[in-house]
Amino acid sequence: MIIRALLLSLALLLPAAAQEAYPSRPVQLIIPYPPGGNTDLMARALQAELSRALGVSVVGVNRGGAAGAIGNAEVARARPDGLTIGVSPNNAITTQPFLQATPYQADGFRYICQFYDNPQVVILGRNAPFSDLRGMIAFARTGKEALVYGAPGQGSTQHILFAQLLRAAGVDGLMVSYTGAGPMAAAALGGTIMAFAESASIPASTGLQALAVLADRRMPGLPEVPTSAELGMPMNGSTYGGLLAPLGLPDAMAAVLERACEAAVASEGFRNAAERLNAGPSFLPGAAFRARFLAEAAVNRTLLQELGLSNR
Known part of the structure:
Protein backbone atom coordinates (compact mmCIF):
# COMPACT_ATOMS: atom_id res chain seq x y z
CA MET A 1 0.00 0.00 0.00
CA ILE A 2 2.84 2.38 0.83
CA ILE A 3 4.52 1.68 -2.52
CA ARG A 4 1.23 2.25 -4.37
CA ALA A 5 0.73 5.54 -2.56
CA LEU A 6 4.25 6.68 -3.50
CA LEU A 7 3.72 5.74 -7.16
CA LEU A 8 0.42 7.60 -7.24
CA SER A 9 2.06 10.69 -5.74
CA LEU A 10 4.83 10.57 -8.35
CA ALA A 11 2.29 10.24 -11.17
CA LEU A 12 0.43 13.31 -9.94
CA LEU A 13 3.67 15.30 -9.86
CA LEU A 14 4.74 14.39 -13.42
CA PRO A 15 2.64 17.01 -15.28
CA ALA A 16 4.05 19.81 -13.12
CA ALA A 17 7.59 18.54 -13.61
CA ALA A 18 7.05 18.36 -17.36
CA GLN A 19 5.89 21.98 -17.41
CA GLU A 20 8.88 23.12 -15.37
CA ALA A 21 11.22 21.43 -17.84
CA TYR A 22 10.11 23.59 -20.81
CA PRO A 23 11.65 23.54 -23.30
CA SER A 24 12.76 19.94 -23.39
CA ARG A 25 12.55 19.49 -27.17
CA PRO A 26 13.75 21.52 -30.19
CA VAL A 27 11.76 24.66 -30.98
CA GLN A 28 10.71 25.35 -34.57
CA LEU A 29 11.14 28.96 -35.70
CA ILE A 30 8.92 29.84 -38.70
CA ILE A 31 10.50 32.49 -40.97
CA PRO A 32 7.74 33.80 -43.28
CA TYR A 33 10.03 34.81 -46.15
CA PRO A 34 12.51 33.08 -48.49
CA PRO A 35 16.20 32.75 -47.56
CA GLY A 36 18.46 35.76 -48.05
CA GLY A 37 16.10 38.58 -47.14
CA ASN A 38 16.26 40.87 -44.11
CA THR A 39 13.85 38.83 -41.96
CA ASP A 40 15.71 35.62 -42.73
CA LEU A 41 19.11 37.20 -42.05
CA MET A 42 17.98 38.66 -38.73
CA ALA A 43 16.33 35.39 -37.68
CA ARG A 44 19.47 33.41 -38.50
CA ALA A 45 21.58 35.92 -36.56
CA LEU A 46 19.38 35.39 -33.47
CA GLN A 47 18.91 31.64 -33.90
CA ALA A 48 22.21 30.41 -32.43
CA GLU A 49 22.04 32.70 -29.41
CA LEU A 50 18.39 31.86 -28.78
CA SER A 51 19.29 28.16 -28.86
CA ARG A 52 22.03 28.79 -26.34
CA ALA A 53 19.73 30.75 -24.03
CA LEU A 54 16.96 28.12 -24.18
CA GLY A 55 19.28 25.13 -23.90
CA VAL A 56 17.68 23.37 -26.89
CA SER A 57 18.01 23.64 -30.66
CA VAL A 58 16.02 26.36 -32.39
CA VAL A 59 15.40 25.19 -35.97
CA GLY A 60 14.68 27.88 -38.56
CA VAL A 61 12.17 26.94 -41.29
CA ASN A 62 11.43 29.26 -44.25
CA ARG A 63 7.76 29.53 -45.25
CA GLY A 64 7.78 32.32 -47.82
CA GLY A 65 4.89 33.66 -49.84
CA ALA A 66 1.94 36.10 -49.79
CA ALA A 67 4.06 38.90 -48.29
CA GLY A 68 4.65 36.91 -45.10
CA ALA A 69 1.05 35.78 -44.65
CA ILE A 70 1.67 32.08 -45.33
CA GLY A 71 4.31 31.67 -42.62
CA ASN A 72 2.47 33.83 -40.09
CA ALA A 73 -0.74 31.88 -40.69
CA GLU A 74 1.17 28.70 -39.85
CA VAL A 75 2.28 30.23 -36.56
CA ALA A 76 -1.23 31.48 -35.75
CA ARG A 77 -2.79 28.02 -36.17
CA ALA A 78 0.01 26.04 -34.48
CA ARG A 79 -0.51 24.33 -31.13
CA PRO A 80 0.31 26.77 -28.30
CA ASP A 81 2.82 24.37 -26.76
CA GLY A 82 5.91 26.54 -27.12
CA LEU A 83 7.42 24.25 -29.75
CA THR A 84 6.40 26.40 -32.73
CA ILE A 85 7.12 30.12 -32.73
CA GLY A 86 7.70 32.62 -35.52
CA VAL A 87 9.62 35.73 -36.42
CA SER A 88 7.86 38.52 -38.28
CA PRO A 89 8.51 42.09 -39.38
CA ASN A 90 5.87 44.75 -38.87
CA ASN A 91 4.32 44.84 -42.37
CA ALA A 92 3.19 41.20 -42.48
CA ILE A 93 1.14 41.79 -39.31
CA THR A 94 0.29 45.51 -39.35
CA THR A 95 -0.48 45.93 -43.08
CA GLN A 96 -1.19 42.67 -44.92
CA PRO A 97 -4.50 41.90 -43.11
CA PHE A 98 -5.85 45.10 -44.74
CA LEU A 99 -4.60 44.13 -48.21
CA GLN A 100 -5.51 40.46 -48.47
CA ALA A 101 -7.69 37.88 -46.76
CA THR A 102 -5.30 36.67 -44.06
CA PRO A 103 -6.45 34.09 -41.48
CA TYR A 104 -5.05 36.31 -38.71
CA GLN A 105 -5.18 39.89 -37.41
CA ALA A 106 -2.61 41.87 -35.43
CA ASP A 107 -4.23 40.82 -32.15
CA GLY A 108 -4.18 37.13 -33.10
CA PHE A 109 -0.75 36.26 -31.67
CA ARG A 110 1.06 35.98 -28.36
CA TYR A 111 3.89 38.53 -28.61
CA ILE A 112 7.22 37.38 -27.17
CA CYS A 113 9.74 40.14 -27.90
CA GLN A 114 11.02 42.66 -30.42
CA PHE A 115 14.68 42.06 -31.27
CA TYR A 116 15.58 44.38 -34.18
CA ASP A 117 14.71 47.77 -35.70
CA ASN A 118 16.27 48.62 -39.06
CA LEU A 214 15.30 56.91 -45.15
CA ALA A 215 15.92 58.53 -41.78
CA ASP A 216 16.80 61.83 -40.09
CA ARG A 217 20.40 60.86 -39.42
CA ARG A 218 23.07 58.75 -41.07
CA MET A 219 23.62 55.17 -40.02
CA PRO A 220 26.86 54.30 -38.17
CA GLY A 221 27.34 51.29 -40.45
CA LEU A 222 26.89 53.41 -43.59
CA PRO A 223 28.52 56.74 -42.67
CA GLU A 224 29.15 57.68 -46.30
CA VAL A 225 25.50 57.26 -47.37
CA PRO A 226 23.43 60.47 -47.11
CA THR A 227 19.94 60.59 -45.69
CA SER A 228 16.99 61.32 -47.94
CA ALA A 229 16.51 64.51 -45.88
CA GLU A 230 20.01 65.68 -46.85
CA LEU A 231 19.03 65.17 -50.48
CA GLY A 232 15.90 67.26 -50.14
CA MET A 233 13.44 64.35 -49.77
CA PRO A 234 12.85 63.89 -46.02
CA MET A 235 11.33 60.53 -45.13
CA ASN A 236 11.45 58.09 -42.25
CA GLY A 237 10.86 54.37 -42.56
CA SER A 238 12.03 51.29 -40.73
CA THR A 239 11.40 47.56 -40.62
CA TYR A 240 11.30 46.12 -37.14
CA GLY A 241 10.20 42.77 -35.85
CA GLY A 242 10.44 40.02 -33.30
CA LEU A 243 9.18 36.70 -32.03
CA LEU A 244 5.54 35.61 -32.03
CA ALA A 245 3.68 32.54 -30.78
CA PRO A 246 0.13 31.22 -31.14
CA LEU A 247 -2.55 32.66 -28.88
CA GLY A 248 -3.07 30.49 -25.83
CA LEU A 249 0.62 30.01 -25.10
CA PRO A 250 0.88 29.58 -21.30
CA ASP A 251 2.31 32.58 -19.44
CA ALA A 252 5.13 30.48 -17.98
CA MET A 253 6.32 29.42 -21.45
CA ALA A 254 6.03 32.96 -22.79
CA ALA A 255 8.15 34.20 -19.88
CA VAL A 256 10.86 31.61 -20.63
CA LEU A 257 10.93 32.66 -24.30
CA GLU A 258 10.98 36.37 -23.47
CA ARG A 259 13.91 35.98 -21.06
CA ALA A 260 15.79 33.89 -23.62
CA CYS A 261 15.15 36.52 -26.31
CA GLU A 262 16.43 39.30 -24.06
CA ALA A 263 19.59 37.31 -23.31
CA ALA A 264 20.10 36.54 -27.02
CA VAL A 265 19.73 40.19 -28.07
CA ALA A 266 22.22 41.25 -25.38
CA SER A 267 24.76 38.60 -26.42
CA GLU A 268 28.00 39.53 -28.12
CA GLY A 269 27.34 36.95 -30.83
CA PHE A 270 24.05 38.50 -31.93
CA ARG A 271 25.32 42.05 -31.71
CA ASN A 272 28.37 41.20 -33.82
CA ALA A 273 26.18 39.46 -36.41
CA ALA A 274 23.76 42.39 -36.48
CA GLU A 275 26.65 44.85 -36.87
CA ARG A 276 27.93 42.93 -39.90
CA LEU A 277 24.46 43.32 -41.41
CA ASN A 278 24.24 47.05 -40.56
CA ALA A 279 21.25 46.11 -38.42
CA GLY A 280 20.06 47.49 -35.11
CA PRO A 281 19.52 45.15 -32.14
CA SER A 282 16.50 46.50 -30.28
CA PHE A 283 14.80 44.56 -27.47
CA LEU A 284 11.26 45.17 -26.29
CA PRO A 285 9.38 42.80 -23.97
CA GLY A 286 6.23 41.12 -25.24
CA ALA A 287 3.69 43.65 -23.92
CA ALA A 288 5.50 46.66 -25.40
CA PHE A 289 6.12 44.82 -28.68
CA ARG A 290 2.40 43.99 -28.94
CA ALA A 291 1.41 47.59 -28.21
CA ARG A 292 3.73 48.87 -30.95
CA PHE A 293 2.35 46.47 -33.58
CA LEU A 294 -1.29 47.17 -32.68
CA ALA A 295 -0.75 50.95 -32.77
CA GLU A 296 0.90 50.71 -36.21
CA ALA A 297 -1.91 48.48 -37.49
CA ALA A 298 -4.47 51.15 -36.55
CA VAL A 299 -2.49 53.84 -38.40
CA ASN A 300 -1.91 51.66 -41.46
CA ARG A 301 -5.57 50.76 -41.79
CA THR A 302 -6.43 54.45 -42.20
CA LEU A 303 -3.45 55.12 -44.51
CA LEU A 304 -4.27 52.23 -46.84
CA GLN A 305 -7.90 53.33 -47.04
CA GLU A 306 -6.73 56.79 -48.07
CA LEU A 307 -4.44 55.27 -50.73
CA GLY A 308 -7.28 53.13 -52.04
CA LEU A 309 -5.40 49.89 -51.26
CA SER A 310 -7.38 48.57 -48.29
CA ASN A 311 -9.65 45.56 -48.71
CA ARG A 312 -11.90 46.75 -45.88
Missing part, protein backbone atom coordinates in the same frame (compact mmCIF):
# COMPACT_ATOMS: atom_id res chain seq x y z
CA PRO A 119 15.99 51.91 -40.98
CA GLN A 120 15.29 51.35 -44.68
CA VAL A 121 17.67 52.43 -47.43
CA VAL A 122 17.27 52.99 -51.17
CA ILE A 123 19.46 50.48 -53.00
CA LEU A 124 20.84 50.68 -56.53
CA GLY A 125 20.51 47.78 -58.96
CA ARG A 126 23.42 46.79 -61.16
CA ASN A 127 23.53 48.42 -64.61
CA ALA A 128 20.97 51.06 -63.61
CA PRO A 129 21.12 54.19 -65.82
CA PHE A 130 21.83 56.47 -62.84
CA SER A 131 24.20 56.45 -59.87
CA ASP A 132 22.53 58.48 -57.13
CA LEU A 133 19.11 59.35 -55.76
CA ARG A 134 18.77 62.62 -57.67
CA GLY A 135 19.74 60.78 -60.84
CA MET A 136 17.05 58.18 -60.12
CA ILE A 137 14.38 60.89 -59.85
CA ALA A 138 15.66 62.58 -63.02
CA PHE A 139 15.50 59.27 -64.90
CA ALA A 140 11.96 58.66 -63.66
CA ARG A 141 10.97 61.94 -65.31
CA THR A 142 12.09 60.70 -68.75
CA GLY A 143 8.91 58.70 -69.26
CA LYS A 144 5.95 57.06 -67.58
CA GLU A 145 7.12 53.88 -65.83
CA ALA A 146 10.67 54.42 -67.13
CA LEU A 147 11.96 53.64 -63.64
CA VAL A 148 11.60 49.94 -62.82
CA TYR A 149 11.81 49.26 -59.09
CA GLY A 150 11.23 46.22 -56.91
CA ALA A 151 9.21 45.55 -53.77
CA PRO A 152 8.54 42.39 -51.75
CA GLY A 153 4.83 42.42 -52.52
CA GLN A 154 2.01 44.91 -53.13
CA GLY A 155 1.50 47.02 -50.02
CA SER A 156 4.75 45.92 -48.38
CA THR A 157 6.58 48.45 -46.21
CA GLN A 158 9.12 48.86 -48.99
CA HIS A 159 6.45 49.33 -51.68
CA ILE A 160 4.68 52.00 -49.61
CA LEU A 161 7.94 53.81 -48.79
CA PHE A 162 9.21 53.79 -52.38
CA ALA A 163 5.82 54.93 -53.74
CA GLN A 164 5.74 57.76 -51.16
CA LEU A 165 9.28 58.79 -52.17
CA LEU A 166 8.35 58.93 -55.86
CA ARG A 167 5.08 60.72 -55.12
CA ALA A 168 6.89 63.37 -53.07
CA ALA A 169 9.20 63.97 -56.07
CA GLY A 170 6.27 64.15 -58.49
CA VAL A 171 7.25 61.07 -60.51
CA ASP A 172 6.16 57.46 -60.83
CA GLY A 173 7.64 54.09 -61.76
CA LEU A 174 6.85 50.49 -62.58
CA MET A 175 6.83 48.24 -59.50
CA VAL A 176 7.86 44.60 -59.93
CA SER A 177 6.73 42.33 -57.09
CA TYR A 178 8.91 39.61 -55.49
CA THR A 179 8.26 37.02 -52.80
CA GLY A 180 10.89 38.51 -50.51
CA ALA A 181 14.04 40.58 -50.21
CA GLY A 182 16.32 37.69 -51.24
CA PRO A 183 14.78 37.16 -54.71
CA MET A 184 14.47 40.94 -55.11
CA ALA A 185 18.17 41.46 -54.34
CA ALA A 186 19.01 38.71 -56.84
CA ALA A 187 16.97 40.58 -59.47
CA ALA A 188 18.87 43.79 -58.68
CA LEU A 189 22.19 41.96 -58.99
CA GLY A 190 21.05 40.63 -62.37
CA GLY A 191 19.97 44.07 -63.61
CA THR A 192 16.25 43.21 -63.81
CA ILE A 193 15.27 46.11 -61.53
CA MET A 194 16.96 49.48 -61.17
CA ALA A 195 16.35 50.23 -57.51
CA PHE A 196 14.44 49.15 -54.41
CA ALA A 197 14.07 49.99 -50.73
CA GLU A 198 15.16 47.51 -48.07
CA SER A 199 17.11 47.26 -44.84
CA ALA A 200 20.82 48.03 -44.72
CA SER A 201 21.51 44.33 -44.19
CA ILE A 202 20.93 43.80 -47.94
CA PRO A 203 23.80 45.97 -49.27
CA ALA A 204 25.95 44.55 -46.48
CA SER A 205 25.29 40.97 -47.60
CA THR A 206 25.17 41.51 -51.40
CA GLY A 207 27.60 44.33 -52.15
CA LEU A 208 24.86 46.42 -53.80
CA GLN A 209 25.21 50.18 -53.40
CA ALA A 210 23.03 52.13 -50.97
CA LEU A 211 21.89 55.51 -52.34
CA ALA A 212 20.14 57.02 -49.31
CA VAL A 213 18.99 56.23 -45.78
Whole structure:
Protein backbone atom coordinates (compact mmCIF):
# COMPACT_ATOMS: atom_id res chain seq x y z
CA MET A 1 0.00 0.00 0.00
CA ILE A 2 2.84 2.38 0.83
CA ILE A 3 4.52 1.68 -2.52
CA ARG A 4 1.23 2.25 -4.37
CA ALA A 5 0.73 5.54 -2.56
CA LEU A 6 4.25 6.68 -3.50
CA LEU A 7 3.72 5.74 -7.16
CA LEU A 8 0.42 7.60 -7.24
CA SER A 9 2.06 10.69 -5.74
CA LEU A 10 4.83 10.57 -8.35
CA ALA A 11 2.29 10.24 -11.17
CA LEU A 12 0.43 13.31 -9.94
CA LEU A 13 3.67 15.30 -9.86
CA LEU A 14 4.74 14.39 -13.42
CA PRO A 15 2.64 17.01 -15.28
CA ALA A 16 4.05 19.81 -13.12
CA ALA A 17 7.59 18.54 -13.61
CA ALA A 18 7.05 18.36 -17.36
CA GLN A 19 5.89 21.98 -17.41
CA GLU A 20 8.88 23.12 -15.37
CA ALA A 21 11.22 21.43 -17.84
CA TYR A 22 10.11 23.59 -20.81
CA PRO A 23 11.65 23.54 -23.30
CA SER A 24 12.76 19.94 -23.39
CA ARG A 25 12.55 19.49 -27.17
CA PRO A 26 13.75 21.52 -30.19
CA VAL A 27 11.76 24.66 -30.98
CA GLN A 28 10.71 25.35 -34.57
CA LEU A 29 11.14 28.96 -35.70
CA ILE A 30 8.92 29.84 -38.70
CA ILE A 31 10.50 32.49 -40.97
CA PRO A 32 7.74 33.80 -43.28
CA TYR A 33 10.03 34.81 -46.15
CA PRO A 34 12.51 33.08 -48.49
CA PRO A 35 16.20 32.75 -47.56
CA GLY A 36 18.46 35.76 -48.05
CA GLY A 37 16.10 38.58 -47.14
CA ASN A 38 16.26 40.87 -44.11
CA THR A 39 13.85 38.83 -41.96
CA ASP A 40 15.71 35.62 -42.73
CA LEU A 41 19.11 37.20 -42.05
CA MET A 42 17.98 38.66 -38.73
CA ALA A 43 16.33 35.39 -37.68
CA ARG A 44 19.47 33.41 -38.50
CA ALA A 45 21.58 35.92 -36.56
CA LEU A 46 19.38 35.39 -33.47
CA GLN A 47 18.91 31.64 -33.90
CA ALA A 48 22.21 30.41 -32.43
CA GLU A 49 22.04 32.70 -29.41
CA LEU A 50 18.39 31.86 -28.78
CA SER A 51 19.29 28.16 -28.86
CA ARG A 52 22.03 28.79 -26.34
CA ALA A 53 19.73 30.75 -24.03
CA LEU A 54 16.96 28.12 -24.18
CA GLY A 55 19.28 25.13 -23.90
CA VAL A 56 17.68 23.37 -26.89
CA SER A 57 18.01 23.64 -30.66
CA VAL A 58 16.02 26.36 -32.39
CA VAL A 59 15.40 25.19 -35.97
CA GLY A 60 14.68 27.88 -38.56
CA VAL A 61 12.17 26.94 -41.29
CA ASN A 62 11.43 29.26 -44.25
CA ARG A 63 7.76 29.53 -45.25
CA GLY A 64 7.78 32.32 -47.82
CA GLY A 65 4.89 33.66 -49.84
CA ALA A 66 1.94 36.10 -49.79
CA ALA A 67 4.06 38.90 -48.29
CA GLY A 68 4.65 36.91 -45.10
CA ALA A 69 1.05 35.78 -44.65
CA ILE A 70 1.67 32.08 -45.33
CA GLY A 71 4.31 31.67 -42.62
CA ASN A 72 2.47 33.83 -40.09
CA ALA A 73 -0.74 31.88 -40.69
CA GLU A 74 1.17 28.70 -39.85
CA VAL A 75 2.28 30.23 -36.56
CA ALA A 76 -1.23 31.48 -35.75
CA ARG A 77 -2.79 28.02 -36.17
CA ALA A 78 0.01 26.04 -34.48
CA ARG A 79 -0.51 24.33 -31.13
CA PRO A 80 0.31 26.77 -28.30
CA ASP A 81 2.82 24.37 -26.76
CA GLY A 82 5.91 26.54 -27.12
CA LEU A 83 7.42 24.25 -29.75
CA THR A 84 6.40 26.40 -32.73
CA ILE A 85 7.12 30.12 -32.73
CA GLY A 86 7.70 32.62 -35.52
CA VAL A 87 9.62 35.73 -36.42
CA SER A 88 7.86 38.52 -38.28
CA PRO A 89 8.51 42.09 -39.38
CA ASN A 90 5.87 44.75 -38.87
CA ASN A 91 4.32 44.84 -42.37
CA ALA A 92 3.19 41.20 -42.48
CA ILE A 93 1.14 41.79 -39.31
CA THR A 94 0.29 45.51 -39.35
CA THR A 95 -0.48 45.93 -43.08
CA GLN A 96 -1.19 42.67 -44.92
CA PRO A 97 -4.50 41.90 -43.11
CA PHE A 98 -5.85 45.10 -44.74
CA LEU A 99 -4.60 44.13 -48.21
CA GLN A 100 -5.51 40.46 -48.47
CA ALA A 101 -7.69 37.88 -46.76
CA THR A 102 -5.30 36.67 -44.06
CA PRO A 103 -6.45 34.09 -41.48
CA TYR A 104 -5.05 36.31 -38.71
CA GLN A 105 -5.18 39.89 -37.41
CA ALA A 106 -2.61 41.87 -35.43
CA ASP A 107 -4.23 40.82 -32.15
CA GLY A 108 -4.18 37.13 -33.10
CA PHE A 109 -0.75 36.26 -31.67
CA ARG A 110 1.06 35.98 -28.36
CA TYR A 111 3.89 38.53 -28.61
CA ILE A 112 7.22 37.38 -27.17
CA CYS A 113 9.74 40.14 -27.90
CA GLN A 114 11.02 42.66 -30.42
CA PHE A 115 14.68 42.06 -31.27
CA TYR A 116 15.58 44.38 -34.18
CA ASP A 117 14.71 47.77 -35.70
CA ASN A 118 16.27 48.62 -39.06
CA PRO A 119 15.99 51.91 -40.98
CA GLN A 120 15.29 51.35 -44.68
CA VAL A 121 17.67 52.43 -47.43
CA VAL A 122 17.27 52.99 -51.17
CA ILE A 123 19.46 50.48 -53.00
CA LEU A 124 20.84 50.68 -56.53
CA GLY A 125 20.51 47.78 -58.96
CA ARG A 126 23.42 46.79 -61.16
CA ASN A 127 23.53 48.42 -64.61
CA ALA A 128 20.97 51.06 -63.61
CA PRO A 129 21.12 54.19 -65.82
CA PHE A 130 21.83 56.47 -62.84
CA SER A 131 24.20 56.45 -59.87
CA ASP A 132 22.53 58.48 -57.13
CA LEU A 133 19.11 59.35 -55.76
CA ARG A 134 18.77 62.62 -57.67
CA GLY A 135 19.74 60.78 -60.84
CA MET A 136 17.05 58.18 -60.12
CA ILE A 137 14.38 60.89 -59.85
CA ALA A 138 15.66 62.58 -63.02
CA PHE A 139 15.50 59.27 -64.90
CA ALA A 140 11.96 58.66 -63.66
CA ARG A 141 10.97 61.94 -65.31
CA THR A 142 12.09 60.70 -68.75
CA GLY A 143 8.91 58.70 -69.26
CA LYS A 144 5.95 57.06 -67.58
CA GLU A 145 7.12 53.88 -65.83
CA ALA A 146 10.67 54.42 -67.13
CA LEU A 147 11.96 53.64 -63.64
CA VAL A 148 11.60 49.94 -62.82
CA TYR A 149 11.81 49.26 -59.09
CA GLY A 150 11.23 46.22 -56.91
CA ALA A 151 9.21 45.55 -53.77
CA PRO A 152 8.54 42.39 -51.75
CA GLY A 153 4.83 42.42 -52.52
CA GLN A 154 2.01 44.91 -53.13
CA GLY A 155 1.50 47.02 -50.02
CA SER A 156 4.75 45.92 -48.38
CA THR A 157 6.58 48.45 -46.21
CA GLN A 158 9.12 48.86 -48.99
CA HIS A 159 6.45 49.33 -51.68
CA ILE A 160 4.68 52.00 -49.61
CA LEU A 161 7.94 53.81 -48.79
CA PHE A 162 9.21 53.79 -52.38
CA ALA A 163 5.82 54.93 -53.74
CA GLN A 164 5.74 57.76 -51.16
CA LEU A 165 9.28 58.79 -52.17
CA LEU A 166 8.35 58.93 -55.86
CA ARG A 167 5.08 60.72 -55.12
CA ALA A 168 6.89 63.37 -53.07
CA ALA A 169 9.20 63.97 -56.07
CA GLY A 170 6.27 64.15 -58.49
CA VAL A 171 7.25 61.07 -60.51
CA ASP A 172 6.16 57.46 -60.83
CA GLY A 173 7.64 54.09 -61.76
CA LEU A 174 6.85 50.49 -62.58
CA MET A 175 6.83 48.24 -59.50
CA VAL A 176 7.86 44.60 -59.93
CA SER A 177 6.73 42.33 -57.09
CA TYR A 178 8.91 39.61 -55.49
CA THR A 179 8.26 37.02 -52.80
CA GLY A 180 10.89 38.51 -50.51
CA ALA A 181 14.04 40.58 -50.21
CA GLY A 182 16.32 37.69 -51.24
CA PRO A 183 14.78 37.16 -54.71
CA MET A 184 14.47 40.94 -55.11
CA ALA A 185 18.17 41.46 -54.34
CA ALA A 186 19.01 38.71 -56.84
CA ALA A 187 16.97 40.58 -59.47
CA ALA A 188 18.87 43.79 -58.68
CA LEU A 189 22.19 41.96 -58.99
CA GLY A 190 21.05 40.63 -62.37
CA GLY A 191 19.97 44.07 -63.61
CA THR A 192 16.25 43.21 -63.81
CA ILE A 193 15.27 46.11 -61.53
CA MET A 194 16.96 49.48 -61.17
CA ALA A 195 16.35 50.23 -57.51
CA PHE A 196 14.44 49.15 -54.41
CA ALA A 197 14.07 49.99 -50.73
CA GLU A 198 15.16 47.51 -48.07
CA SER A 199 17.11 47.26 -44.84
CA ALA A 200 20.82 48.03 -44.72
CA SER A 201 21.51 44.33 -44.19
CA ILE A 202 20.93 43.80 -47.94
CA PRO A 203 23.80 45.97 -49.27
CA ALA A 204 25.95 44.55 -46.48
CA SER A 205 25.29 40.97 -47.60
CA THR A 206 25.17 41.51 -51.40
CA GLY A 207 27.60 44.33 -52.15
CA LEU A 208 24.86 46.42 -53.80
CA GLN A 209 25.21 50.18 -53.40
CA ALA A 210 23.03 52.13 -50.97
CA LEU A 211 21.89 55.51 -52.34
CA ALA A 212 20.14 57.02 -49.31
CA VAL A 213 18.99 56.23 -45.78
CA LEU A 214 15.30 56.91 -45.15
CA ALA A 215 15.92 58.53 -41.78
CA ASP A 216 16.80 61.83 -40.09
CA ARG A 217 20.40 60.86 -39.42
CA ARG A 218 23.07 58.75 -41.07
CA MET A 219 23.62 55.17 -40.02
CA PRO A 220 26.86 54.30 -38.17
CA GLY A 221 27.34 51.29 -40.45
CA LEU A 222 26.89 53.41 -43.59
CA PRO A 223 28.52 56.74 -42.67
CA GLU A 224 29.15 57.68 -46.30
CA VAL A 225 25.50 57.26 -47.37
CA PRO A 226 23.43 60.47 -47.11
CA THR A 227 19.94 60.59 -45.69
CA SER A 228 16.99 61.32 -47.94
CA ALA A 229 16.51 64.51 -45.88
CA GLU A 230 20.01 65.68 -46.85
CA LEU A 231 19.03 65.17 -50.48
CA GLY A 232 15.90 67.26 -50.14
CA MET A 233 13.44 64.35 -49.77
CA PRO A 234 12.85 63.89 -46.02
CA MET A 235 11.33 60.53 -45.13
CA ASN A 236 11.45 58.09 -42.25
CA GLY A 237 10.86 54.37 -42.56
CA SER A 238 12.03 51.29 -40.73
CA THR A 239 11.40 47.56 -40.62
CA TYR A 240 11.30 46.12 -37.14
CA GLY A 241 10.20 42.77 -35.85
CA GLY A 242 10.44 40.02 -33.30
CA LEU A 243 9.18 36.70 -32.03
CA LEU A 244 5.54 35.61 -32.03
CA ALA A 245 3.68 32.54 -30.78
CA PRO A 246 0.13 31.22 -31.14
CA LEU A 247 -2.55 32.66 -28.88
CA GLY A 248 -3.07 30.49 -25.83
CA LEU A 249 0.62 30.01 -25.10
CA PRO A 250 0.88 29.58 -21.30
CA ASP A 251 2.31 32.58 -19.44
CA ALA A 252 5.13 30.48 -17.98
CA MET A 253 6.32 29.42 -21.45
CA ALA A 254 6.03 32.96 -22.79
CA ALA A 255 8.15 34.20 -19.88
CA VAL A 256 10.86 31.61 -20.63
CA LEU A 257 10.93 32.66 -24.30
CA GLU A 258 10.98 36.37 -23.47
CA ARG A 259 13.91 35.98 -21.06
CA ALA A 260 15.79 33.89 -23.62
CA CYS A 261 15.15 36.52 -26.31
CA GLU A 262 16.43 39.30 -24.06
CA ALA A 263 19.59 37.31 -23.31
CA ALA A 264 20.10 36.54 -27.02
CA VAL A 265 19.73 40.19 -28.07
CA ALA A 266 22.22 41.25 -25.38
CA SER A 267 24.76 38.60 -26.42
CA GLU A 268 28.00 39.53 -28.12
CA GLY A 269 27.34 36.95 -30.83
CA PHE A 270 24.05 38.50 -31.93
CA ARG A 271 25.32 42.05 -31.71
CA ASN A 272 28.37 41.20 -33.82
CA ALA A 273 26.18 39.46 -36.41
CA ALA A 274 23.76 42.39 -36.48
CA GLU A 275 26.65 44.85 -36.87
CA ARG A 276 27.93 42.93 -39.90
CA LEU A 277 24.46 43.32 -41.41
CA ASN A 278 24.24 47.05 -40.56
CA ALA A 279 21.25 46.11 -38.42
CA GLY A 280 20.06 47.49 -35.11
CA PRO A 281 19.52 45.15 -32.14
CA SER A 282 16.50 46.50 -30.28
CA PHE A 283 14.80 44.56 -27.47
CA LEU A 284 11.26 45.17 -26.29
CA PRO A 285 9.38 42.80 -23.97
CA GLY A 286 6.23 41.12 -25.24
CA ALA A 287 3.69 43.65 -23.92
CA ALA A 288 5.50 46.66 -25.40
CA PHE A 289 6.12 44.82 -28.68
CA ARG A 290 2.40 43.99 -28.94
CA ALA A 291 1.41 47.59 -28.21
CA ARG A 292 3.73 48.87 -30.95
CA PHE A 293 2.35 46.47 -33.58
CA LEU A 294 -1.29 47.17 -32.68
CA ALA A 295 -0.75 50.95 -32.77
CA GLU A 296 0.90 50.71 -36.21
CA ALA A 297 -1.91 48.48 -37.49
CA ALA A 298 -4.47 51.15 -36.55
CA VAL A 299 -2.49 53.84 -38.40
CA ASN A 300 -1.91 51.66 -41.46
CA ARG A 301 -5.57 50.76 -41.79
CA THR A 302 -6.43 54.45 -42.20
CA LEU A 303 -3.45 55.12 -44.51
CA LEU A 304 -4.27 52.23 -46.84
CA GLN A 305 -7.90 53.33 -47.04
CA GLU A 306 -6.73 56.79 -48.07
CA LEU A 307 -4.44 55.27 -50.73
CA GLY A 308 -7.28 53.13 -52.04
CA LEU A 309 -5.40 49.89 -51.26
CA SER A 310 -7.38 48.57 -48.29
CA ASN A 311 -9.65 45.56 -48.71
CA ARG A 312 -11.90 46.75 -45.88
